Amino acid sequence: MTIISGQSNPQLATDLAHELNVPLAEVEFSRFPNGEQRLRILTPLADEYVLVVQSMSGDVDSCLMELLLLVDAADRAGARKIAVVLPWMAYSLQDKIFRNGEPLSARVLANVISNQHINRVFLFDLHNTSIVGFFSVPTSMISAQGLLIEYAKQNFSDVVVVSPDFGGLKRARSFAEALDAPLATIDKTRDRDTGEVKMHSVGGADFEGKTCVLIDDIISTGSTVMVGAEFLKSMGAKEVHMLATHGLFAGDAREKLSTSSIDSVIVTDSIHQASHPKIMVLSAAPTIAREITTLYKTKN
Numbered sequence: 001m002t003i004i005s006g007q008s009n010p011q012l013a014t015d016l017a018h019e020l021n022v023p024l025a026e027v028e029f030s031r032f033p034n035g036e037q038r039l040r041i042l043t044p045l046a047d048e049y050v051l052v053v054q055s056m057s058g059d060v061d062s063c064l065m066e067l068l069l070l071v072d073a074a075d076r077a078g079a080r081k082i083a084v085v086l087p088w089m090a091y092s093l094q095d096k097i098f099r100n101g102e103p104l105s106a107r108v109l110a111n112v113i114s115n116q117h118i119n120r121v122f123l124f125d126l127h128n129t130s131i132v133g134f135f136s137v138p139t140s141m142i143s144a145q146g147l148l149i150e151y152a153k154q155n156f157s158d159v160v161v162v163s164p165d166f167g168g169l170k171r172a173r174s175f176a177e178a179l180d181a182p183l184a185t186i187d188k189t190r191d192r193d194t195g196e197v198k199m200h201s202v203g204g205a206d207f208e209g210k211t212c213v214l215i216d217d218i219i220s221t222g223s224t225v226m227v228g229a230e231f232l233k234s235m236g237a238k239e240v241h242m243l244a245t246h247g248l249f250a251g252d253a254r255e256k257l258s259t260s261s262i263d264s265v266i267v268t269d270s271i272h273q274a275s276h277p278k279i280m281v282l283s284a285a286p287t288i289a290r291e292i293t294t295l296y297k298t299k300n
């Protein structure tokens with residue numbers, strides 16, 4: 001097996017290669033004078049099982065094009081089978097038509113990827129698991145839940161697990177069960193036009209003096225984490241921490257986090273993270289490697 005890394009998160013691809021004990025292919029990346037992407041895989045791939053790893057963050061559309069070019073190049077180089085690993089799948093938040101006239105972007109992306117010469121896609125904690133149905137090639141869904149639960153077990157006590165919205169309640173419930181902790185939810189609303197997030201209380205929950213652990217899949221603009229922390233502290237919480245698989249931190253979210261009342265944010269490295277005093281990053285490589293090993297041992 002050989003891993004080919006896109007340029008979005010080479011550290012994760014390197015860690016994955018290390019976990020799987022397989023080589024990383026050498027690839028030359030450059031641009032044509034007109035700005036188009038140009039690349040060349042220098043490592044021979046004939047008859048190899050190839051994993052193309054691309055986390056679609058930063059310049060998202062460039063990441064997609066780079067992924068497609070890498071898959072095509074690997075195919076032309078004679079790879080026996082090609083699997084794509086998407087630690088973060090771009091456009092997965094547009095998984096529904098929220099307002100008339102919008103595209104179903106997650107499906108568009110799944111179609112484009114499925115139409116390549118690939119045998120499988122590995123996905124990591126999708127916002128909506130129904131997105132797997134948009135792919136017409138076999139998919140494997142990998143979850144960071146075990147990793148995040150282990151972190152919470154080792155670092156927090158007297159915890160209330162909090163879902164920031166009703167949509168995340170199922171995720172938070174299995175978290176609470178694993179921690180043997182009480183579960184609460186708050187009711188988040190987001191204005192679809194302005195993006196403004198508001199939190200509303202749901203009766204019965206007692207946050208006084210507690211360590212609240214907010215569970216989410218994604219931190220995007222950071223509004224949920226910041227407004228959520230503010231809200232829980234106003235309800236008497238002693239500490240508020242957020243655990244999420246993907247840290248997008250769009251726009252100035254990182255700067256805003258520094259002055260927000262959240263105590264810490266724990267994310268995986270599904271998206272490359274620069275260091276930040278409030279952000280703790282957990283390596284996703286062992287979790288992803290485990291899933292790949294299980295599958296490839298049983299089903300080449």
Ligand code: R5P
Pocket residue numbers: 093127164165167168197216217218219220221222223224225
């Ligand atoms: C929404 O349903 C998701 O689960 C997250 O809560 C959301 O994407 C977080 O976005 P933001 O950081 O912009 O509030």
